[in-house]
Amino acid sequence: AQTVTQSQPEMSVQEAETVTLSCTYDTSESDYYLFWYKQPPSRQMILVIRQEAYKQQNATENRFSVNFQKAAKSFSLKISDSQLGDAAMYFCAYRGGNKLVFGAGTILRVKS
Amino acid sequence: SAVISQKPSRDICQRGTSLTIQCQVDSQVTMMFWYRQQPGQSLTLIATANQGSEATYESGFVIDKFPISRPNLTFSTLTVSNMSPEDSSIYLCSVANRGSNEKLFFGSGTQLSVL
Numbered sequence: 001a002q003t004v005t006q007s008q009p010e011m012s013v014q015e016a017e018t019v020t021l022s023c024t025y026d027t028s029e030s031d032y033y034l035f036w037y038k039q040p041p042s043r044q045m046i047l048v049i050r051q052e053a054y055k056q057q058n059a060t061e062n063r064f065s066v067n068f069q070k071a072a073k074s075f076s077l078k079i080s081d082s083q084l085g086d087a088a089m090y091f092c093a094y095r096g097g098n099k100l101v102f103g104a105g106t107i108l109r110v111k112s
Numbered sequence: 113s114a115v116i117s118q119k120p121s122r123d124i125c126q127r128g129t130s131l132t133i134q135c136q137v138d139s140q141v142t143m144m145f146w147y148r149q150q151p152g153q154s155l156t157l158i159a160t161a162n163q164g165s166e167a168t169y170e171s172g173f174v175i176d177k178f179p180i181s182r183p184n185l186t187f188s189t190l191t192v193s194n195m196s197p198e199d200s201s202i203y204l205c206s207v208a209n210r211g212s213n214e215k216l217f218f219g220s221g222t223q224l225s226v227l
Contacts, residue, residue, distance in 0.1 A: 035215075042220070043220055044220050098143055098208075100145075100157070100206070102155045103154060
């Protein structure tokens with residue numbers, strides 16, 4: 001079974017600074033997708049960024065980028081120029097079929 | 113992207129009662145899923161709602177406790193039966209179209225508290 005591990009229960013970053021959230025996963029599949037979701041206090045799950053495993057190029061979405069290391073099964077999220085609105089719980093997720101498997105989450109706090 | 117309406121947004125229920133949560137999507141979708149998020153924890157898949165047939169449950173979840181309906185491609189319900197305080201969680205509906213390259217979209221969740 002696939003597993004997703006987020007080893008950082010909580011992270012803090014100063015406004016305008018850069019922070020990296022870690023994620024590792026375990027799978028025997030070669031074709032899969034990885035995601036980062038953001039969950040603010042409103043409970044809404046918001047897709048931040050997506051990476052296809054067959055693509056070597058790291059995905060980027062404005063201030064959000066990933067460092068995808070397929071051999072190491074690592075998928076970290078970098079948030080540049082952090083803003084107060086980035087404060088939320090961040091979940092790393094793996095999708096190898098139709099199911100989405102989530103990590104335990106990392107709480108990101110942004111200090112002004 | 114799909115717009116998902118989930119009702120109710122929150123409820124407080126008595127032990128032993130049942131609550132039905134509705135998930136309505138603004139377009140036809142192939143896949144619909146129900147997740148549970150216990151306080152301070154991650155999301156756990158309860159089941160995949162199959163249109164016109166019985167839902168597919170994950171390990172640890174059974175139909176008698178969490179009956180699911182999906183009468184068409186835009187609507188599903190999850191019932192939490194014979195509730196106990198341990199059922200206090202956020203329940204989330206998510207949808208996607210077939211194909212693992214498709215994004216999953218989520219409803220805003222139902223915050224359930226059982227007294």
